[in-house]
Amino acid sequence: MQTLKADVVSITPLTEFVSKVVLAPEQPAEFEAGHYLQLVLAEKDKRAFSIASRPSQKQQIELHIGASGADSYAMQALDHLRQHHENGTQALIEVGLGVSQLRIDCTRPVVLLAGGTGFSYVKSMADHLAEIDCDRPVFFYWGVKHEDALYAKEEMQQWAAKRSNFTFIPVVEQPQGEWHGHTGLVHHAVMKDIVSLEPYSIYMAGRFDMIGIVRDDFIEHGAQREYMFADAFAFIK
Numbered sequence: 001m002q003t004l005k006a007d008v009v010s011i012t013p014l015t016e017f018v019s020k021v022v023l024a025p026e027q028p029a030e031f032e033a034g035h036y037l038q039l040v041l042a043e044k045d046k047r048a049f050s051i052a053s054r055p056s057q058k059q060q061i062e063l064h065i066g067a068s069g070a071d072s073y074a075m076q077a078l079d080h081l082r083q084h085h086e087n088g089t090q091a092l093i094e095v096g097l098g099v100s101q102l103r104i105d106c107t108r109p110v111v112l113l114a115g116g117t118g119f120s121y122v123k124s125m126a127d128h129l130a131e132i133d134c135d136r137p138v139f140f141y142w143g144v145k146h147e148d149a150l151y152a153k154e155e156m157q158q159w160a161a162k163r164s165n166f167t168f169i170p171v172v173e174q175p176q177g178e179w180h181g182h183t184g185l186v187h188h189a190v191m192k193d194i195v196s197l198e199p200y201s202i203y204m205a206g207r208f209d210m211i212g213i214v215r216d217d218f219i220e221h222g223a224q225r226e227y228m229f230a231d232a233f234a235f236i237k
Contacts, residue, residue: 002030002095008085011078014064014151018117021063021081023093028058033128034101034121034203036231037061039077040092047077050205052120054127066117100203100229102128108201108227109137113214115186115206116144119152122203126166135165143171143186147179187214197223204230212236
C-alpha cells in the first residue's frame with residue numbers, strides 16, 4: 001500500500017447521482033487491476049472506492065463515486081474532494097488495497113459482473129486484459145436499476161466491437177423506456193446465458209447483500225469458489 005498526496009484534477013457528473021473523479025498523485029501510483037483506494041478524511045475516517053483506471057495509468061487515477069443524500073458515506077467523500085479541488089490543495093489517499101484483484105490466467109474465460117458503480121472495479125480489469133492482449137473470452141455484465149444509469153454503455157459497446165473475445169452485456173432491472181436488452185437481476189442474466197460457470201473465473205462488485213446472493217447462486221450454477229473474487233466476501237458470511 002502507498003500513502004500519497006494527490007491533486008483533485010476534476011469532478012464531473014456522469015449521471016444525476018454518479019460523479020467521475022480524476023486524481024493526480026504526487027508520484028506514480030502502484031496498484032493492480034481490481035484494487036481499491038481509501039480516501040483519508042481523518043486518521044480514523046477512511047472511505048474506500050474502487051479504482052476505474054488500469055494499472056498502467058499511474059499518473060492519474062479515476063474513480064466513479066455514486067452519492068445521494070447530504071450525509072451519506074459517499075457524499076461526504078465527494079464534498080471533501082470538492083473542497084480540495086476548489087482550494088487547490090491535495091487530498092490524502094491510500095492506494096493498492098484489496099484481495100480481489102485480477103489474476104492473470106489466460107487459460108480460463110472470465111465473467112466480470114458489476115452492480116451500479118461496481119462498474120469501476122471491473123472496468124479496470126477489462127481495460128487491463130485488453131492492454132496486455134490476453135485473448136481469453138471476457139463477458140462483462142453490468143446491472144443497473146434503470147437504463148439511464150448505464151453512463152458508459154456506448155463507450156463499452158464501442159470497446160467490445162473492436163475485440164472479438166470481449167462481450168458487453170448491460171442488464172436493466174426495471175426498464176422504463178424502450179429497452180431491448182436483458183432485464184431483471186444481473187446475475188440471473190449470467191446464468192441464463194451460460195450453461196455452467198464451472199470453467200470461469202468470476203470477479204464481482206456491488207452491494208454486499210447482492211454479492212452474497214450472487215455467490216451462492218453461482219456456486220449452485222457450477223462456479224468454483226476458489227475462482228470467485230469479490231472484496232465483499234471479507235464482510236459477508
